[in-house]
Amino acid sequence: MFLHGKGKILTAVFLLLLLAALSLTAGKIDEVGDATIIQLIVWRLPDPTNPETSNRADCAVINEFIRLFPKIFAEKYREKYKDDPEKYGRYSWDNVKIQLRTFSGIQIEGMGMDSGPLMAIAGGVAPDILYVNFRQSDTYIQNGFLYPLDKKEDNYISGMTEEEKAFQFHPKTLPVIKRKGPKGEVHIWAKPTGGIMGKVILYRKDLLNSVGVPFPKNDWTWQDLYAACRKLTNPEEGTYGILFTGGMNESSNWINYLWSAGGEVIHYNKKTDKWQAVFDSEAAVEAIDFYTRLSAEPWKDSKGIIRYGYAVKDPSDWQKWNLGKIGFFASYIDEKLFQTINPDVLGMVPFPIGPGGHRAAELNSKMQGIFAGIKDPAIRDAAWEYLKFVDSKDAVEIRTRIMVEGGLGRFVNPKYLRMFGYDDIIRLAPTGWEETFNIAIASGKPEPYGRNCQMVYSFITKPIQKAERMEKDGELSAEPEKRRNQLKALLVNAVDIANEKMIGNVPPEEMKVRRIVAWVVLVLIFGTFALIFQKIIKTFTPKDYSVQKKKNGWQFQKYIWAYLILIPAVASVLLWQYIPLALGSKMAFQDYQLLENSTWSGVDNFANVLWDGEWWSAVWNSCCYSFLVVTLTFLPPVILAILLDEIPKGKIIYRVLFYLPAIITGLVVIYLWKSFYDQTEYGVLNSIVLKIPAIGYILLGLGLFILLFFFAKRLYSHQSYWVGSCFLLVGIALFLFSYSFAHNIFKSLPDSTAWYHYPFAVLWQPYEWLQNPKTAMLCCVIPMVWAGMGPGCLIYLAALKGISPDFYEAADIDGANFIDKILFIVVPILKPLLIIQFVGVFINSWRNSALILAMTGGSYGTEVAGLKIFFDAYTHLKFGPAAAMAWILGFMLIGFTMHQLRILSRLEFKTTGNKE
Numbered sequence: 001m002f003l004h005g006k007g008k009i010l011t012a013v014f015l016l017l018l019l020a021a022l023s024l025t026a027g028k029i030d031e032v033g034d035a036t037i038i039q040l041i042v043w044r045l046p047d048p049t050n051p052e053t054s055n056r057a058d059c060a061v062i063n064e065f066i067r068l069f070p071k072i073f074a075e076k077y078r079e080k081y082k083d084d085p086e087k088y089g090r091y092s093w094d095n096v097k098i099q100l101r102t103f104s105g106i107q108i109e110g111m112g113m114d115s116g117p118l119m120a121i122a123g124g125v126a127p128d129i130l131y132v133n134f135r136q137s138d139t140y141i142q143n144g145f146l147y148p149l150d151k152k153e154d155n156y157i158s159g160m161t162e163e164e165k166a167f168q169f170h171p172k173t174l175p176v177i178k179r180k181g182p183k184g185e186v187h188i189w190a191k192p193t194g195g196i197m198g199k200v201i202l203y204r205k206d207l208l209n210s211v212g213v214p215f216p217k218n219d220w221t222w223q224d225l226y227a228a229c230r231k232l233t234n235p236e237e238g239t240y241g242i243l244f245t246g247g248m249n250e251s252s253n254w255i256n257y258l259w260s261a262g263g264e265v266i267h268y269n270k271k272t273d274k275w276q277a278v279f280d281s282e283a284a285v286e287a288i289d290f291y292t293r294l295s296a297e298p299w300k301d302s303k304g305i306i307r308y309g310y311a312v313k314d315p316s317d318w319q320k321w322n323l324g325k326i327g328f329f330a331s332y333i334d335e336k337l338f339q340t341i342n343p344d345v346l347g348m349v350p351f352p353i354g355p356g357g358h359r360a361a362e363l364n365s366k367m368q369g370i371f372a373g374i375k376d377p378a379i380r381d382a383a384w385e386y387l388k389f390v391d392s393k394d395a396v397e398i399r400t401r402i403m404v405e406g407g408l409g410r411f412v413n414p415k416y417l418r419m420f421g422y423d424d425i426i427r428l429a430p431t432g433w434e435e436t437f438n439i440a441i442a443s444g445k446p447e448p449y450g451r452n453c454q455m456v457y458s459f460i461t462k463p464i465q466k467a468e469r470m471e472k473d474g475e476l477s478a479e480p481e482k483r484r485n486q487l488k489a490l491l492v493n494a495v496d497i498a499n500e501k502m503i504g505n506v507p508p509e510e511m512k513v514r515r516i517v518a519w520v521v522l523v524l525i526f527g528t529f530a531l532i533f534q535k536i537i538k539t540f541t542p543k544d545y546s547v548q549k550k551k552n553g554w555q556f557q558k559y560i561w562a563y564l565i566l567i568p569a570v571a572s573v574l575l576w577q578y579i580p581l582a583l584g585s586k587m588a589f590q591d592y593q594l595l596e597n598s599t600w601s602g603v604d605n606f607a608n609v610l611w612d613g614e615w616w617s618a619v620w621n622s623c624c625y626s627f628l629v630v631t632l633t634f635l636p637p638v639i640l641a642i643l644l645d646e647i648p649k650g651k652i653i654y655r656v657l658f659y660l661p662a663i664i665t666g667l668v669v670i671y672l673w674k675s676f677y678d679q680t681e682y683g684v685l686n687s688i689v690l691k692i693p694a695i696g697y698i699l700l701g702l703g704l705f706i707l708l709f710f711f712a713k714r715l716y717s718h719q720s721y722w723v724g725s726c727f728l729l730v731g732i733a734l735f736l737f738s739y740s741f742a743h744n745i746f747k748s749l750p751d752s753t754a755w756y757h758y759p760f761a762v763l764w765q766p767y768e769w770l771q772n773p774k775t776a777m778l779c780c781v782i783p784m785v786w787a788g789m790g791p792g793c794l795i796y797l798a799a800l801k802g803i804s805p806d807f808y809e810a811a812d813i814d815g816a817n818f819i820d821k822i823l824f825i826v827v828p829i830l831k832p833l834l835i836i837q838f839v840g841v842f843i844n845s846w847r848n849s850a851l852i853l854a855m856t857g858g859s860y861g862t863e864v865a866g867l868k869i870f871f872d873a874y875t876h877l878k879f880g881p882a883a884a885m886a887w888i889l890g891f892m893l894i895g896f897t898m899h900q901l902r903i904l905s906r907l908e909f910k911t912t913g914n915k916e
Contacts, residue, residue: 027128029378117136164393
């Protein structure tokens with residue numbers, strides 16, 4: 001009876017969870033009493049608990065729409081719905097209301113609009129109203145995510161008056177929203193919300209005044225910005241010139257300088273109907289040179305410490321801007337509502353004029369569209385009415401009125417103050433802001449919106465970050481012509497990759513060769529998989545299995561309970577592992593589309609992946625990451641367990657100290673270590689490293705080398721040459737790594753430094769732990785080691801208790817030292833456990849990339865294969881190539897897995913220690 005009642009409870013919980021999951025998928029229509037409720041899910045809605053005036057204005061617009069919707073519905077839709085119940089449903093359409101809900105879903109920090117909506121669509125839980133920006137527009141249109149808004153039968157845009165169209169559609173947005181769809185048809189696919197936005201530069205008046213930098217004017221230039229940033233930057237006081245956005249989308253900062261230099265990101269040829277990346281022009285070289293100087297130009301502060309650049313890029317640096325520690329920051333200015341900032345503290349100015357008198361900056365708009373996956377036309381009609389109302393003249397009047405009543409009317413565009421009769425407020429508006437807005441819009445360039453331009457920033461960011469690294473490492477020439485050639489080469493390579501991967505420009509002859517090679521590789525992959533699975537079956541099949549099976553059969557009656565216990569496990573593995581694997585493998589041979597019909601592409605996905613340099617770079621990064629994870633998370637817990645087992649006193653205290661990090665949540669560990677890795681001298685690691693003299697690093701390296709040398713020596717004496725050589729090589733590697741810090745110290749010293757000062761010299765400049773490709777990967781692994789070493793050593797501590805003291809006593813009699821006991825007693829006895837742990841650590845090192853995503857986002861040489869597959873699938877919607885990558889990765893790992901399974905099949909487990 002108890003089990004029966006518990007089963008009911010579990011069933012009810014399951015149904016509730018299922019209903020909750022279904023409620024997230026899309027809007028729906030419910031009948032509550034005598035009312036019909038249309039539920040609409042919107043990507044973003046204002047928070048009603050936020051008391052800010054601008055937010056209250058947005059909430060007032062939403063509330064007004066909810067209030068007016070029954071009237072709008074009655075006038076435009078009621079009779080039509082009643083006349084066609086087959087199409088619109090058999091609901092009571094006499095009393096219709098609307099309910100708006102905000103979509104909630106997972107996002108990647110720094111890639112919110114590139115990850116969140118696409119993952120929601122891929123997961124089948126897309127909202128009814130999608131947010132769309134210029135860069136995303138082509139991806140959304142060509143993949144069929146957006147419903148056309150100008151179909152005559154719907155009477156959406158066609159039902160608007162010319163006055164309404166002129167008010168809600170800015171001419172500069174039309175090329176973005178009105179374009180060819182996936183079948184070549186021209187439609188309007190999205191609608192601007194909140195007006196058009198232009199990029200401007202905000203500056204801290206208080207900070208500029210404190211160092212004597214004059215406020216910039218509308219005619220300021222690049223050189224004015226550069227000179228101001230140099231004067232503002234003082235790391236000793238924590239002040240910097242300009243705030244940039246870092247990570248994989250860092251190039252969103254740079255394109256404004258590209259346009260101001262007279263260059264373009266991407267070009268459309270109307271005759272051929274093709275797009276082409278063109279950010280490798282001479283103007284682009286000028287722009288990347290200037291941007292690199294702002295970001296990484298070496299200089300010395302008052303203490304002689306070498307600094308790099310005048311910009312900060314980490315997400316945590318936002319706080320410095322709020323505290324008045326950063327001089328400049330690029331931000332948007334909205335057509336409907338200017339920045340609600342304190343004009344006494346912050347100023348606003350257009351982007352500086354570049355070489356040749358050019359001035360341009362990004363133009364964008366918060367566009368919204370209707371999700372094409374909506375099946376119910378009533379929900380789609382409600383979505384259109386929402387889009388139309390929230391940016392209508394009535395809505396703008398409500399926002400303007402509430403802003404004026406809230407004392408913030410001076411931040412409203414004077415154009416709308418005049419329109420709605422608030423002329424007396426105009427004189428209170430911050431001086432020059434209207435002119436700044438007009439310049440920003442007039443000189444603005446639409447954010448790149450060509451073919452697959454959602455990916456464009458990732459392609460442009462790589463040469464920018466490479467140039468910055470070269471500048472900091474002293475690899476960029478000081479000679480202007482040679483320097484330009486180096487920068488040009490970086491851009492040309494990036495443009496070639498972008499035209500191939502983003503635009504899809506591959507010559508037919510080259511594609512033919514790729515397909516031939518892809519067929520050969522596919523035959524190898526499937527042949528290898530077949531052979532390996534045959535060997536796996538043979539390995540785990542008893543020698544007399546066929547005889548026993550013929551004699552006894554499956555013996556269902558005898559082992560009925562065993563079979564019943566196995567069924568849930570086998571079914572679970574089939575359901576969540578092999579069935580998705582089989583269904584997903586089909587994607588590798590398709591141009592897979594989420595909503596449109598997928599087409600077969602043969603071996604093209606494999607052909608392109610095999611020639612994808614970024615993929616093989618990610619594989620190499622995975623090898624490095626796996627080596628670091630195995631080296632630092634597999635061996636140290638073993639060593640720690642041995643040391644803790646040997647401690648004569650205070651064992652419990654030491655074990656608790658080492659285990660404590662495990663109780664900290666992963667999120668806390670990430671933020672804790674990111675603060676440790678702060679690239680200034682005030683970071684925890686830098687504050688330690690900057691105080692250690694060169695001789696300290698040399699002695700540390702020597703100590704590690706000597707320790708491993710003794711291990712190698714003992715192994716050599718017992719003819720274990722291969723293992724001994726590995727210990728010796730690791731010792732040499734650790735010494736060289738430690739010595740590299742001392743080498744950096746020696747390089748930074750002036751030539752006149754006396755020889756006896758060299759050993760006691762310290763690093764002058766802080767180390768960029770996460771921003772330097774040489775250390776970024778290691779820095780991603782260290783938090784894992786710190787948090788996992790304590791729990792990892794527990795299993796080894798338990799195993800060590802199973803080793804009989806007789807072994808140690810016999811070893812002492814034979815004259816064995818501490819190292820001998822480890823090598824010839826502990827390791828052989830724990831070998832089965834070590835092998836099992838090694839297999840798990842190795843496989844997880846290739847699967848686990850979440851920490852890298854959180855620490856660096858895959859930048860600075862840390863994009864591993866798992867992240868590459870994830871980004872291609874869920875942020876670029878290239879599911880076919882991602883599936884092909886997964887197959888190739890599996891082919892590379894299956895051999896190792898087979899080898900480990902064969903070892904595990906031969907293991908025998910016996911009891912050890914005292915049997916009393």
